[in-house]
Amino acid sequence: MSNQDVSGSAHWETVVTGIETTTDGGAGPGEGAVVLSVPEMDCPSCATKVRKSLESVDGVRGTGLQPTTGTATVRYDPARVGVSEIAAAIERAGYEVVDRSTRDTSGAAGIAPPSEVWTSPRAIKTWVGAVFLTAGLLLEFVLTGWNLAFLSTPSVSLTAADVAFLVAVLTSGLPVVRSGYYSARNRSLDIDLLMGTAIVAATAIGLFIEAATLAVLFSIAELLERFAMDRTRDSLRELMELAPDRATVVRDGREVTVPAGEVAVGETVIVRPGEKIPVDGVVTGGESAVDQSPITGESVPVDKEAGDDVYAGTLTEAGYLEIEARTEAAETTLSRIISLVGDAQAKKTEREQFVDRFAGYYTPVVVALALLTAAVPPVLIDGSVSVGVGGYTHVFAGEWRTWFVRGLTLLVIACPCAFVISTPVSVASGVTSAARNGVLIKGGNHLEAMGAVDAIAFDKTGTLTRGELAVTDVVPFGEATETDVLGLAGSLERRSEHPIADAVLDRAAGADVRYREVTGFESITGKGVSGRIDGRTYYAGKPGLFADPDLAVGEGRTDGGESALGTAPGVRGAEAEADAVVASLQREGKTVVLVGTDERLVGVLGIADEVRQEARRTVERLHDLGVSRVVMLTGDNEGTARAVADELGVDEYRAELLPDGKVEAVEALEAEYGAVAMVGDGINDAPALATATVGVAMGAAGTDTAIETADIALMGDEIEKLPYLYELSRTANGVIRQNVWASLGVKFLLAVGVPFGYVSVALAVLVGDMGMSLGVTGNAMRLSRMKP
Secondary structure, three states, X not given: OOOOOOOOOHHHHHHHHOOOEEOOOOOOOOOEEEEEEOOOOOOHHHHHHHHHHHHOOOOEEEEEEEOOOOEEEEEEOOOXXXXXXXXXXXXXXXXXXXXXXXXXOOOOOOOOOOOOHHHOHHHHHHHHHHHHHHHHHHHHHOOHHHOOXXXXXXXXXXXXXXXXXXXXHHHHHHHHHXXXXXXHHOOOOOHHHHHHHHHHHHHHOOOHHHHHHHHHHHHHHHHHHHHHHHHHHHHHHHHHOOOOOEEEEEEOOEEEEXXXXXXXXXXXXXXXXXXXXXXXXXXXXXXXXXXXXXXXXXXXXXXXOOOOEEOOOOEEOOOEEEEEEOOOHHHOHHHHHHHHHHHHHHOOOHHHHHHHHHHHHHHHHHHHHHHHHHHHHHHHOOOEEEEEEOOEEEEEEOOHHHHHHHHHHHHHHOOOHHHHHHHHHHHHHHHHHHHHOXXXXXXXXXXXXXXXXXXXXXXXXXXXXXXXXXXXXXXXXXXXXXXXXXXXXXXXXXXXXXXXHHHHHHHHHHHOOOOOOOEEEEEEOOOEEEXXXXXXXXXXXXXXXXXXXOOOOOOXXXXXXXXXXXXXXXXXXXXXXXXXXXXXXXXXXXXXXXXXXXXXXXXXXXXXXXXXXXXXXXXXXXXXXXXXXXXXXXXXXHHXXXXXXXXXXXXXXXXXXXXXXXXXXXXXXXXXXXXXXXXXXXXOOHHHHHHOOEEEEEOOOOOHHHHHHOOEEEOOOOOXXXXXXXXXXXXXHHHHHHHHHHHHHHHHHHHHHOOOOOOOHHHHHHHHHHHHHHHHHHHHHHHHHOOO
């Protein structure tokens, strides 16, 4: 929140060379946009001063100020104003624009560079002031014999201790007074103006101890707050540092190292063992396990080979990869995540908006009370007045210096800093923590809303299930084995292009079966396939295939029974057992495939969109965390929906829903439970995601549509991250409540104690300002330590 000296005009040219000017990032037709790094703009009141200064510049069309990142995004008319004038306006507000670009080579949104808080010029002045304050206190109260008089007149008396206090005021207090001057010039009633006024007033009337104490302690508080804010910014810096600055590409047959931002789409990038992948692309050569946890949050490295997608910022483990770049550096998944995380911190939650409105009334009211406290009691109280309450008596004296100090103390308490930053630091900590764990939250408002949901609706396919057909059951009959069943089915299905065939072949490959030669292959539309193996005709298909009178299967059926199987001799013998298996699988909502000849049934395959093993644990965990209703929405038939719902333990399911039916279901849940989260794949569930209080898309890494559509995106295809998201959001809401009410409560107690003389200037600074600011920041940082 402090301000550096405003440099002369020569500084502008230096600043401008380090600034990247763009025509995108929200700039409209005929507009330019620039992102500037303003590290010392680290609180809402700082941003207010900068905004007011920028708004006074002709040609500035819009501003986006983010204290949590220390950046200022400005849209402007290039025909009327230049970047140097914009930078000058920021420095007129008292905040230095650093001499560097705030966009990294990936083009992601910027963040202020880390600062050397404890060795900065402001820190040095503070330490010097602290030494002189300590010396003055020793001379005043301990080494009184050395406290010689330097100047003594009828109107002025200065001792050695007074001189020490004045030096402390000059070294530590001048930066505060300068900041207060900028606040006054920009008509901003903030802490800098309040503290600057208090220091000047106390010095002017000879309250040197109070002035020096206020100057030094407030400067220390500023340094501690800047350090705490820098720690908060570290979370986003960690994301930005994931992508390497350099890349090795093949050009003209040679390997050359270039800045990652210069890699063109289509170029081949070489990544050696232990190196980070610099771009999004597809593997064209080599093999390696890749640690994708920075993007997807997956804890186990994923094997990559030719044809697989890879993401910038991920790390190769032990292999060599050749990658064809598919996106420019500014459009990588990591760049979009960083940009969206930065934007998320700028979106105010409802609580933050309330806090801002409240602070707009709180500060003027307390300032007015401070003025009344300093001016009224000395006039009204002649001598002293005793006031008794409940057996307790307090004596109020009318000495004006006493009430003036109490008025100064209330000025310190009037600062709403801890109260105002309580929400944004919590949001910044929560959003960046989630991003590091593979959960992209696109706004503090969504973080807050997710923690308030009472019902969660899931799409079934691809969310609670894997979205791919798989063989879940293999039931052999007679002397056949599972390998026999899979071998025959796989041999037939190798010629088929049906999704069921892929499922059968995947299971057969896992069982290491031996395929047999098939002749006379035939696809029987809507029923299955057939072919000759070892001189006999085998069939694989639905139960109805074995009851079709037009086919050889079950030929000669005359009993008119209702069995799904035919009545050829070998088949008839397996009817009872097969009917029971088929009925059981169908009750579970699975597709049934029979394998056999016209005389012998070899076995049955159960095929389904496999339920994720972790989905049931996710539902249980959500219930444990306090979610009242977990609902499954699906377009599947009633039987399949019921079977999956029973397996997962959801509270309710709704089947045979079209996209608009899912929207109606979400609206009905909102009417009953209030806040509702919808979890889907972010593409065909887009209407329902948009309707819900919070839309959560799964498996969003590399999927532009999912990232843009949802309010929150689980970057990996890991549904088990949802309980972590819910718990993080609930914890964040709790932290925000704790911060807001604790800061208000402490301020109130201090304010009540001031008129009674129980609260000194030092205590007001240490507890009401520095202590609470550090307290709310430290409490918010707890969110960064939460893990899935």
